[in-house]
Amino acid sequence: MKTAEAPFGFVVASYLTRINNQQASSLSELRAGLDQASDASIFYHTFQSLGRYHFLAESFSNDFAQWVLAALNRPILAEWLGGLDIRDYVSLAELRGDLRRLTTDYCDAHPQEAGVSAFEPFYFCESVEVAVPLEWEARTLEEFRNCLLRLSHSSFYYHFIASRLRLQLRTNDFSQWLSGSLGADDLARRVNRIDIYTNTLDSARDEMVHLIGQEAGRQ
């Protein structure tokens, strides 16, 4: 079995939620809020919502879509916003731009709905990431698989989902190491293709472990 020179360094990750002094009670206020919100806030309500609701596989994608549906009962806009796939973005500026464009398009098409009051306000929050190295390292596929099985949801989320923004590439920590340090390019690609919207974090991890098992069997 191949041994990597540079080990994969796992971290324990935790996410604090910071409450912003900003809220929206209608679509027009949401649109304004999207302009003013910090990048950490856009991250919290999109990337981070996938981590917070990691156990849901069906149709939950981001906080904006959920609020538009649950508090404003606007299913079309909810579908538009929920259809955004964070894997398509390497910057929060792009993602914010698309969230704002979809909200504006909807308000322009339905101007009478832009000012309708929501059942409850949308509270803008921010994510504060805290990461501490774990004392585990993996140099082989077997070690990597064993560590993967021990990782908590938030740490798995950190390496598999949040890392996409940190790397500024359309990939994740795991695929980056599998390809760059183990030369397992095909496995890295297949891991990166695991659908984080139709999977829970647990089922995504199961799929990853299955793929690693197949690869180990070939080596």
Added chain:
Amino acid sequence: MIASPSGLDRYVPLLGNDVEELRALARPLAGAEVLMVNSTAVGGGVAELLRRLVPLMQELDLRVNWDVFAGGKDFFAVTKAFHNALHGGPFHAGPEAFEIFRSYSERNLQHLRRDREFVVIHDPQPVALIEGRPAHTGHWVWRCHIDLSHPNQAVWEFLEPWVARYDATIFSSPSFARQLASPQYLFYPSIDPLADKNRTLEPAFVHSVMARYGIDPERTLLVQISRFDRLKDPVGVVRAYRIVKRYFDCQLVLAGGTADDDPEGSAVLEETREAAAGDPEIHILELPPASDLEVNALQSAATIVIQKSLREGFGLTVAEALWKKKPVVASATGGIPTQVVHRYTGMLAHSVEGTAYQIRYLLAHPELASRLGAQGHEHVREQFLITSNVKRYLSLFLHLRGK
């Protein structure tokens, strides 16, 4: 002899490797001196929380002290009036109330341990202890457990200058927070999965509780646990049950106590009994204060748990039910929507009719009810357990230290 597991190890069967990661997160904080201050050693949610939180943090090698602010009857009369006013009620006390508050704060300052790296002050009673902070040392955090969204202005303007001096504040919901210059963090209230109210019970014990109260364990059971208070709308629950009963055979349990400081409790209990008159399948149970195991048994036996509050703080009875994998139908008020994400971890409703409809829908779709319960359990596991609370404190301390 087999050694019994330590405090944190007892959570491993429930939380697995999350406990190992908690230890890793705490490692850089080993030896850090932490002071927690609140205003009562026993009774009340904050004391109950600290009694569980402090030993867990100590086990993680943080040097945590818990001090209780010393107040007399006059002080607590003032802070009770503050408490009601901060929840939006009127404030009729005169300027002497503010003087009493200041005077007790000054007395307590003489005994304050000032040299701690992290000081967490809980709720308004000890908020003025920030006066004792040595210049440019330590990290001071104010943890507010109450809803400050619509405070009485006179009381808030009195307290706000102290609040503004903290490095950070913590609220239980974004809707409870104020516009403040310092960062505000969101820490949810939490339940302890090992407490009597939440631990897994033997089926025989659950059956014995059902038998004691004359409840048929084989038939559909709707349960609301809450004190008899108009804001919990027990009469509305009876009305919703009567609608459901047209379509499904079921029983209803309304169980709770009446708070000593709530003169309306007995009247609400009487109104509820009148509303339920003539239906032997409505069980109205007035539980004594130490009934955690009975509450647990009733929640465990429920087919659906209801929380039809008209207004709510955070509503941790919802988290208790979700932890037991129960489908929940609850009002969209206070902290409930944070716990019940509509159609994902339970069902939200806004009226008697809506509550009845969601109950009927879940009774007609048991597979959905079961999925909501399972997803609700996961939601509680991640967000509303005492171990998540520990993790948030560790993360906040690391973040403050790194700033």
